[in-house]
Amino acid sequence: MAAREPRSIAGGAGGAAEAASRLTVAPRATARAAWLGQALENERVLGFLLLSPTVVLLGLFIAYPFVKGVWISLTNATVGNPGAFVGLHNFEKVFHDSIFRQATYNTFVYTALATVGKLALGMWLALLLNRHFRAKRLVRASMLLPFIIPTVLSTLAWKWMFDPTFSVLNWSLYHAGIIQTRIGWLTDPTMALMSVVVVNIWRGMPFYAISLLAGLQTVSPELHEAAAIDGANGWQRFWRITWPLVLPVTMVVTLFSVIQTFADFQLVYALTGGGPANSTHLFATYAYQVGIVTGLLGEGAAASLAMFPMLFVIVIIQLWYIRRVEGA
């Protein structure tokens, strides 16, 4: 507050100067420029002015679509037809659809398995990268590649590796003597869901590793040395020292990643398209199938809004956790 006082006084003085400039014979344009200059010195005016492009864009393409999405989900709109109000009919219809139920189950399995996998492997990789070795920068930079290369393009490489007939993975496993018959990576329903999870882990793990590495680098080596002198082994030191210290970063990374995984679309769309026999649909691919491919906008909007409660809970946890960490 103290910092604010002098400025408001300066604003008052500016007002007087402005009045003075109006009294003199100064041309109107100069007076307007001066008035504008004074207005821009006011924190309220400037604050709103600087935020306005952001607020307009986000309002137009996030808030408005959200409201519109809720409205569409309550109508029987189709492509080119605004439709009429039908209440909760779309939600009812969607919840009774066996494919939607399968998609709900898949989304939770996919999110849970992929998150655990990414966290465990990401932490392991971060611990490895936190040591000193030759070409560390190069290794670290190349480890991030799956995260920066467009997902659809790298997923296509996986799809080729999982090809039922020409799979290099099957070829290698067969010639290593591990399998006798080929594995239907994307043709067997259970296997397909697992394959999608594996590719998601592959793509998201570097994000965890690099973020956690940044957290690990703040952990003082002296703590580890002291614990080692006291006889703690590597495992104990990880759980008693490293883990509690990187927990805040881990929480933020995990919550952020859970949202992305839960609402994932492109990976599944490119790898399986929801198949075989709808066994790998997630909320988003199902909503796309119903809303865009079939053209039932109302039902599609309802299906994608079905993600909202879960996303809402995660966002609340995220906000609460950040407040708590910042407050502490």
Add this chain to the structure above:
Amino acid sequence: MAGRGGSGSGMVEGALWKKWLYFYIPLFVFMVGTLFPFYWMLVTAFRPDGELYRPWRAVNNTPFWTTHPTYEHFVYLFQQTMFGTWLYNTMFIAVISTVISIFCGLLAGYALARLRFPLAGSIGTSIFVTYLVPPTLLFIPLANIVRDFRLGDTPWALILTYPTFLIPFCTWLLMGYFKTIPKELEECARIDGASRIRAMVQIVFPIATPGILSAGIFAFTLSWNEFLYALVFLSSPQQKTVPVGVLSELIRGDVFFWGPLMAGALLGSVPVALIYSFFVEHYVAGLTGAVKG
């Protein structure tokens, strides 16, 4: 010395086999696992069709290599599809939406970091929340809105919607950056008679250049990567972006043109990979900054 300094490294001292078991072998496995799909993309892109479509158990003397590299898939890509146009579209959309997002993010980040005004806190929180809104939640109503605004099937449909997930990120990153810049620098300039806007543009923004670079590179890779909006908002082949074009024009029904597909995936990845390789440190700073934000 080499084994010390990191966490969990104490036990490696002395026994070399332990260092191999706990460090080199896992790291090597991570490397292979991470990079093999890209390697396979590369090999496939240069492999003649005869070698690609071989029954999986057939005798194969060069399984992970080819002795007859060919450019035919790249030729096909540029002659039979509009790949060049897709590359241009993707680049154009990514650059413009990144510029818009940086512009908005700079102004908003500065306002939230430095100015006191009513609702600043709640606006800041709302921007953070929009950062967490996934595009998959809104794509159906957005498709309607894009059509209402007559933006459908134009690059502007994406240029105006990509900032919705880029601005929140840029704002938070830059806000964090502005908070680390001492206020005294601006105050000195203002005592010397500079207006607030002038102090912001000429003193604060230049100091924030590394932050702007981080946000820009991150935003660029995110827009290059975006798929759902591009898939839904664009329909004609000459408007498509690389990910959508490759997926929709090189897969026809159940027929996969694996050679051109992998060639397209490779070429579509090169621009991001290049930019990334030049600015790895900025990218990592952006990534970890976003997490801390």
